[in-house]
Amino acid sequence: MxxxxxxxxxxxxxxxxxxxxxxxxxxxxxxxxxxxxxxxxxxxxxxxxxxxxxxxxxxxxxxxxxxxxxxxxxxxxxxxxxxxxxxxxxxxxxxxxxxxxxxxxxxxxxxxxxxxxxxxxxxxxxxxxxILGMPGLTAYAGLLDVAAFKEGDVVFVSGAAGAVGSAVGQIARLKGAGRVIGSAGSADKVAHLTGKLGFDAAFNYKDGSVTKLLREAAPGGIDVYFDNVGGDHLEAALFAFNTFGRAALCGAISQYNATEAPSAPRNLGLAIGKQLTLKGFIVGSYNHLFPKFVQEVGGWIASGQLHYxxxxxxxxxxxxxxxxxxxxxxxxxxxxxxx
Amino acid sequence: MxxxxxxxxxxxxxxxxxxxxxxxxxxxxxxxxxxxxxxxxxxxxxxxxxxxxxxxxxxxxxxxxxxxxxxxxxxxxxxxxxxxxxxxxxxxxxxxxxxxxxxxxxxxxxxxxxxxxxxxxxxxxxxxxxILGMPGLTAYAGLLDVAAFKEGDVVFVSGAAGAVGSAVGQIARLKGAGRVIGSAGSADKVAHLTGKLGFDAAFNYKDGSVTKLLREAAPGGIDVYFDNVGGDHLEAALFAFNTFGRAALCGAISQYNATEAPSAPRNLGLAIGKQLTLKGFIVGSYNHLFPKFVQEVGGWIASGQLHYxxxxxxxxxxxxxxxxxxxxxxxxxxxxxxx
Incomplete structure (x- = not known):
């Protein structure tokens, strides 16, 4: 030895x-x-x-x-x-x-x-x-599979300047979204979203009521919401959804540090008449998409179409x-x- | 003239x-x-x-x-x-x-x-x-299509003594549910559910916390929730859901007379980790199921297997x-x- x-x-x-x-x-x-x-x-x-x-x-x-x-x-x-x-x-x-x-x-x-x-x-x-790992796959699977994105959809993503959110918005754009809207927590981030990342609209959620800010950014309503935040963002999305809207529930960062139960999205009842689908997911269930994801997203990175x-x-x-x-x-x- | x-x-x-x-x-x-x-x-x-x-x-x-x-x-x-x-x-x-x-x-x-x-x-x-009209089709389409019921699922339905709810529970039973649980608002209704309608368990939601009552009725959790009530019933279902649970959001009778925004569900964040799907619907989108529905439900009525x-x-x-x-x-x- x-x-x-x-x-x-x-x-x-x-x-x-x-x-x-x-x-x-x-x-x-x-x-x-x-x-x-x-x-x-x-x-x-x-x-x-x-x-x-x-x-x-x-x-x-x-x-x-x-x-x-x-x-x-x-x-x-x-x-x-x-x-x-x-x-x-x-x-x-x-x-x-x-x-x-x-x-x-x-x-x-x-x-x-x-x-x-x-x-x-x-x-x-x-x-x-x-972008080529767990957050990238989360964005890819959540948008395309969980929220069943289709060309022409108006997409709203919260936490849009984060690792997952910035990928969601760009993948939506590259896949032919009708309009891509993001929320973030500073003016610099908002400028980055509509600048380098090519979002159609973005807002700083600290500037006022998220419901009102989203309505201004998406006057025609939204079809897909990718939720990284929960709370008032989800409530705003429920108000903004068009019929048959779909939400991928990915995270609730607004609540992670909370010590009290959050108030409800007080308008969840809208899901009935608007016929909405809200679907929670964790990326571990979507590993089967990894090869397709690496190929597609890796290609966009190589060609400079997707910025991270x-x-x-x-x-x-x-x-x-x-x-x-x-x-x-x-x-x-x-x-x-x-x- | x-x-x-x-x-x-x-x-x-x-x-x-x-x-x-x-x-x-x-x-x-x-x-x-x-x-x-x-x-x-x-x-x-x-x-x-x-x-x-x-x-x-x-x-x-x-x-x-x-x-x-x-x-x-x-x-x-x-x-x-x-x-x-x-x-x-x-x-x-x-x-x-x-x-x-x-x-x-x-x-x-x-x-x-x-x-x-x-x-x-x-x-x-x-x-x-x-049973052969709008409420029956609502039950049929909501359980089988919206909530994607499959044999062996544990099913919870609120407002279970109502026109829609009583059909949901019985269709689930006839389709091979693992367990069927209903909530209603009186002891008589509860006895009717577990008696003539063949539910496996039922409770009177006025007897206490819905979350606690549901946990007792479904100790192994639930797979499908057919929601006629909203509010605290939906909150209880979110707590009780097994992974990949599915909710058909059909009604929110607890809120129809409300003049203030509801305070529940406060636990929607559970949908992420449990990978739940919540889907709102209205029966008008499921008219294409009408012929199949009349044939199947009409048959159960004729044979005495489905009571209304x-x-x-x-x-x-x-x-x-x-x-x-x-x-x-x-x-x-x-x-x-x-x-």
């Missing part, structure tokens, strides 16, 4: 369950020694870590579609990294891999739990955490701050942590 | 738009003379008139899927009657017809607007206002009271007015 070389991983653990908005003291940065990979394992040096709104839900101790994070254990999440030691067939040192052992600088994991991805010319590996933004925060020690900033809307496009 | 024989029709008009629950003074009974049928017209003596919850919405001056009733004009609604004079090909004196000129004892209308129906042995013509109830009120002068009683839950099964 030889004495294994040790690797020090710096990792973020959940120190306390946030009450409302998370704060610094809810997180703890710890060091952990990792050994060499056992049979079938690889050791990965992470290059980029993902922070995503859904993680907020996992910080609560409630049953959801993903189990809660444990206290005083390292959290998990999307990560892309480079294999630095391999004891498994199929993965070699230097391979770029996508996996779920985020919130840490290094990961020791079964090769089966890592997926090799291709480095693309001119595209940062972080794209696999965003990243907000990059550097260093594992800034990761809790990045996550809190994400919930506060400080990102444009996908927020990642670069190591 | 001959002097036409006149027929006196007694009719119910909307005298005032109800604020909250309708009251006697919102209605006026008037007499109106009808002449003989003109070219292409028939004169019908109505036998049964329909009162339905959707009519409450038409009494408000708001845009909906049907236009509002006009003040000081005779209201309309389902009616079945006998042709007593015809000036049209295809309809003869003595024919039984279904038409939309209800709320009156006699109707002069284009033959094209009347549909001849067959008198069935042992079945009152009033069935065409209920009627609450019969006699006399046009009692029609406003019948309607008010309907909104107050005084019916079991379809409520009709016999002339």
């Amino acid at each position: 030889t004495i294994s070389e040790k690797t020090m991983s710096r990792e973020v653990q959940l120190a306390a369950r946030p009450q409302g908005a998370p704060k610094d003291s809810d997180f703890a940065l710890v060091g952990r020694e990792l050994g060499q990979p056992g049979e079938g394992q690889v050791l990965v040096r992470n290059l980029f870590l993902s922070v995503d709104p859904y993680m907020r839900g996992r910080m609560n101790d409630v049953k959801s579609y993903t189990p809660p994070f444990a206290l005083n254990e390292t959290m998990t999440g999307g990560a892309v990294g480079e294999v630095i030691a391999s004891n498994a067939d199929g993965l070699s040192v230097g391979d770029l891999v996508l996996h779920d052992q985020g919130w840490r600088t290094h990961a020791l994991l079964p090769a089966k739990a890592a997926r090799r991805v291709d480095a693309m010319d001119g595209v940062s590996p972080s794209a696999y955490l965003g 933004d990243e907000t990059v925060v550097e260093g594992i020690d800034h990761m809790p701050g990045a996550f809190m900033g994400l919930l506060d809307g400080q990102n444009t496009g996908k927020m990642v942590v670069k190591l | 001959t002097i036409s024989e006149k027929t006196m029709s007694r009719e119910v008009q909307l005298a005032a738009r109800p604020q909250g629950a309708p009251k006697d003074s919102d209605f006026a009974l008037v007499g109106r003379e009808l002449g003989q049928p003109g070219e292409g017209q028939v004169l019908v003596r109505n036998l049964f008139l329909s009162v339905d919850p959707y009519m409450r919405g038409r009494m408000n001056d708001v845009k909906s899927y049907t236009p509002p009733f006009a003040l000081n004009e005779t209201m309309t609604g389902g009616a079945v009657g006998e042709v007593i004079a015809s000036n049209a090909d295809g309809l003869s004196v003595g024919d039984l017809v279904l038409h939309d000129q209800g709320w009156r004892t006699h109707a002069l209308l284009p033959a094209k607007a009347a549909r001849r129906v067959d008198a069935m042995d042992g079945v009152s013509p009033s069935a065409y206002l209920g 109830d009627e609450t019969v009120v006699e006399g046009i002068d009692h029609m406003p009271g019948a309607f008010m009683g309907l909104l107050d839950g005084q019916n079991t099964g379809k409520m009709v007015v016999k002339l």
Whole structure:
């Protein structure tokens, strides 16, 4: 037996369950020694870590579609990294891999739990955490499958400057939407939506009643609503829907930090007469669309037709701050942590 | 020219738009003379008139899927009657017809607007206002098409003792539901559901929290919810839904008399993780299912497998009271007015 070389991983653990908005003291940065990979394992040096709104839900101790994070254990999440030691067939040192052992600088994991991805010319590996990864697939599947988008539809997306929302709006445009409308939380984001991202209209939801702002942006009503926000945005969409409108319910970021039950969309009864369909979904149910998604969206990226933004925060020690900033809307496009 | 024989029709008009629950003074009974049928017209003596919850919405001056009733004009609604004079090909004196000129004892209308129906042995013509008419088709289409019912599903229906609800539960049972649960507003109705109608479980929603009552009745959760009520019932269903649950949103009787926005459901966010589909509908979009519906449901009635109830009120002068009683839950099964 030889004495294994040790690797020090710096990792973020959940120190306390946030009450409302998370704060610094809810997180703890710890060091952990990792050994060499056992049979079938690889050791990965992470290059980029993902922070995503859904993680907020996992910080609560409630049953959801993903189990809660444990206290005083390292959290998990999307990560892309480079294999630095391999004891498994199929993965070699230097391979770029996508996996779920985020919130840490290094990961020791079964090769089966890592997926090799291709480095693309001119595209940062972080794209696999965003436009070519889970958020991109969420946008693609939610718009095209869940909301059954069809050419000519007027599409409204909330949280439109985020990783998912910016992809939704652009995919809708590229697929022939009649009109694409987005909401975001600052004048800069709104300008970005109607500028570089090619939305037909956009508004800052902090400027007044969402119902009124949406009515002005979509005087002829909407056919599809991609909901990242919930609450007053969903209520506004219900008012704006044309007959046979469809909503893909993807997220409710307006409520993730809430400590009280939200008030209802008070106009849900409109769904009857307007014959609306509201459909909740999680991206995990749409993995079968991945190959088609990568081909189509990868093509749009390569041809420059689809633009994606990243907000990059550097260093594992800034990761809790990045996550809190994400919930506060400080990102444009996908927020990642670069190591 | 001959002097036409006149027929006196007694009719119910909307005298005032109800604020909250309708009251006697919102209605006026008037007499109106009808002449003989003109070219292409028939004169019908109505036998049964329909009162339905959707009519409450038409009494408000708001845009909906049907236009509002006009003040000081005779209201309309389902009616079945006998042709007593015809000036049209295809309809003869003595024919039984279904038409939309209800709320009156006699109707002069284009033959094209009347549909001849067959008198069935042992079945009152009033069935065409209920189980073999609009409410029956609503149940059939909502359960099988809108909610995409499949064998083994656990089905919950609110307003289960009503015309639509009692059909929903029985169709679900006949189609192989795993379990059928109903809610109603009295102990007698609950006993009727689990007795004659063959529901597996039922509860009186006035006995406590609907969420708690439903959890007890459906400990394994529900797959399909047929919503006639809205509000707290929909909230309870959202809590009880299994993954990929489906709701057919048909009515919101809890809110029809409301003068304030409802406070429930506050848990719509559950639709995301549970991947639920909520779909509003109106029966007018499902007329293409009518032939299949009449064949299948008519067969179940003939064989005695499907039971239907009627609450019969006699006399046009009692029609406003019948309607008010309907909104107050005084019916079991379809409520009709016999002339």
